[in-house]
Amino acid sequence: MTSKQGHPGRASVSVAITGSGGAGVMTAGNMLLEAAAKAGWYGLMVRSSGPQIRGGEAAALLRLATHPVDSLDDVCDVLVAVDWQNIHRFADEIPLGAASVIVGDPDQGDPPEVYLASGARYGKLAMKATAKSIPGSWPNMVALGVAAGLVGVPLEAVKGVVASSLKKSDALAASITAVEAGMKAAAEFGDGTRLAPPPAKHDGHWLLTGNQAAGFGAIRAGVRFVAAYPITPATELLEYMAPALTQVGGVLVQAEDELASINMIIGASYGGVPALTATAGPGLSLMVEALGLAVAAEVPIVVVDVMRGGPSTGIPAKSEQSDLSLALHGLHGDAPRIVLAPNSIADCVTTTQWAVHLAEQMQVPAIVLSDQFFGQARAVVERPADAPYAAKRATVGANAQGYKRYALTDTGISPMSIPGTPGVTYTADGLEHNERGIPSSGATDHRKQLAKRERKLAQGDYARHWADLEGEGEIAVITFGSSTGPVREALARAKGDGVSARLVSLRLLAPAQPERLAAALAGVKRVLVVEQNHGGQLARYLRSDFEIPGEVRSFRQPGPLPIRPAALHREIVEWSRA
Amino acid sequence: MSTRKPTRKRAAKTAKRPAPKPVKQPAGKAVAKRAEAPPRRGAAPRTRGPGADAARSVAELMSYAYALEAEAAERYAEFAEVMEAHNNREVAELFRKLARIEHKHSEQILEEMGWTSPPRPPSTGYRWEGPEGPETADITDLHYLMQPYHALQIALHNEKRAEKFFASLARKATAASVRKAATEFMDEETEHVRLIEEWLARTPKPAKDWALDPDPPAYHD
Amino acid sequence: MSAVPAPAADAPKSAHTAADYKSDYKPIWCPGCGDYSVLSSFTKAFAILDLAPERIAVVSGIGCSSRIPAYTSCYGFHGVHGRSLAAATGLKLARPDLTVVVASGDGDGYSIGGNHFLHACRRNADLTYVVMDNHVYGMTKGQPSPTTEPDWDSKLSPGGTGLRSFNPLVIALAAGANFVARAFAGDPNGTAEIIAEAIRTPGFSFVEVMSPCVTFRPEQREWKHHVRPSPVPATDDAAKAARRLMTDDGFNIGVLYKGDRPPYQPPMGKGRKTPADLERGFAI
Structure with missing residues (x-):
């Protein structure tokens, strides 16, 4: 397969579009993702921004690929900066390589040294001036054009997306002209960052966030009552569910706090209506008391915890898998509960649906550990298979x-x-x-x-979904949730190096399934436990409630930075040769 | 000069009978003197209205009389259950006996009137002088360590109130038939007062420290 | 005496009697406790309204008063401390067909559950909230509650808390309750009528019941000498009601405020779309 220019094209390209408040980089990023989706590619986009509510520096981080992706890549291939105001703050999140391309507006100054030091090629494009020369257009449309051009997303696909979001014809024409200008400029920056063509058949892809996916999965399972208190990064789940529930005959109530929201859903479920709340760590902490009530009174409920950096208020808009111990152990008394973790954005649908089913079947609370990465990432995914899970009490x-x-x-x-x-x-x-x-x-x-x-x-009925098991070998990697994506990618690379290993991605965290895990690990000599937190909460849990064969290592890294495949790949390969 | 009404607390302080002090027992003391609140009685609160007007007919009078006895029976039965749950079987048995007596009185009224079922209350409810019928015991008069003597004091108080109630109806009655019936009831209540006074005289008086409990209250939720 | 017909009943006969709403589980309140009366007022109110026991849910938190649900033959929910209003709100919004009555006390309702109280008033869901106020924590052996007088001595707060006591009725009014009443446990029939009226009135109805604690506050036995029917009828003017409540001595019994704010009830069960319809929103 070759692209138009004769370059074979890459399986995955990562793009960052940055700028300060008002630059419209999130809009541009979303349009790029949608255009790529229309053209048949997979991909995802996460957002990063400064602490300001308005006017802060912002970065749209995209990864576009020929296959479904559930993690960010090691290196960002394209950085398009509408301006450089405080954009150096994103340096950790936008790692560039020597093969990366930076496109900046020379009128906004030079790229920060931290980016140039990577050896990335710097291409200049006067985005603001270009936009100014096209009345009614915006610099972010020029940025969109240049990014689309560098990745190889066809103009037609971009045009379609721009047209569907801009109704006014004047603005539409101007925006398309700006996109074209950006694309034209991209051609001058080479074709090393172009994607290979999308798969021939790409019907039935979905574009959604993990928060929407979880909300949809809940509704598909039969949830018709939600009470919740706004909290980052779970709010979008609620914003999705509010109108969606109304459409299917349910309701969402905004409660005065998390204590109220969980007690409200317990009340609703006691009344026979499958019910759910969504929150993040600080909210889950408040809900612990009522979770115990749901255990004791045997009232089924589902709590989706979209995990963020902790403890306390922590790092609200960044991902971390550090609520595991709270979910597993954080109730007084002997209080059995279900804890599940989706392991991909698409799986947020199925796992939440399953959670509702299990909670209702066994009249217990179920906690779904999603996280900020899944929740706020917008991704192009395969339509999740219909799962036979419904609320049936x-x-x-x-x-x-x-x-x-x-x-x-x-x-x-x-x-x-x-x-x-x-x-x-x-x-x-x-x-x-x-x-x-x-x-x-x-x-x-x-x-x-x-x-x-x-x-x-x-x-x-845990047999089918308790974990995703992949691969063979004497090394096994045990992980859960959003760490699964980078682990899977690292194992694929290790396989390329001749190192084969098993993946165990635990979807069912409680009740513990030690027999199932023992069977999955039969013959394994080394076990690497991977998680995104500082304390090794999963590793400790595996030590206490499971028998883990052979030598065990813990690979852990707290947020806010994502676990990237390269570090894991290195760890696995080196250990296999040790 | 302030014309403000007394606050709830101030009003409580100025009550005729000083309120018994809540017991404050330093931790560790073996004997906690519990609230020494013998079953006491006083003017029923006038929370409902001007009190029963003169009954307009014998039937109306009889329905009042029925309700009075039935309500009293029901309250004594409740008291019996409460005392039973608190292991005071002697008093429980006494209240059960009182409940049986009052129930019998109410049945007699039905029989006398040839009514096959209890008369329905008026839509506005019975217009007693206080919140409840004059023979209905006050719920706060119970104490878990109370003795039969206390229970009989309660009963005596109730019978006296019933006597007064019928006396008032007899006085207010405009129809001779109503006056006659009310007087008959009054006489019956007078007889009950006498019987209970006799019963009281046969019943040992409680010792001064009847409310002493060496243990503190139990913790729950 | 000859047989005469019983007086013509001007009230439609209820198919239920108060006894129909009592369970066979016996209360453990102290003998003399006002809560016995309130329980009987609940059952009398249900009989007045002629509701089938299974159409009623009695929801509570923790404390002496919160033991009520299990003593009724209705559906009961005895949840966690202070959260009864939240559980009841969820139940009512999910099941608008049920009559939901909430039982609480001054500790459960005004202290740990204070925030929910404010928001339940303002949300105005069709609930009836009955708070048995005895100015003390009974289940934990006599600590001061938000309505306790500032100089009331106790082990936990020797010499008194020194804190001004809470005025729940004024707060309910200010927060938006649609029905505000004060009742007295010593008047179980009157309290039953008030509770029935509270249930009949759409929206959030708040009934504060003065319910003496004979164990820790035996002086409250005197309340019966001080209560009186409110000298003025209920008003629908919140400002007038607030003024009355701010200046009364706490012994006026009756319905004090009755508004006509429509209750909060999101359209449960109205939407007709299916998850398959929603799915189309994700398709590219």
């Missing part, structure tokens, strides 16, 4: 003789009575209770109810 009919809400059944699952059903009223209680729900501090009731609540978690 065991309920009791009217006037059932001798009904006991918390009956000690073999499975531990006892049919729930939904308010409105005559003859089977009961009181749901956070106090320990007997089978009828009457408060009891008796040793026998406590022991039996604890065992019941633990036992029912064994009923989940």
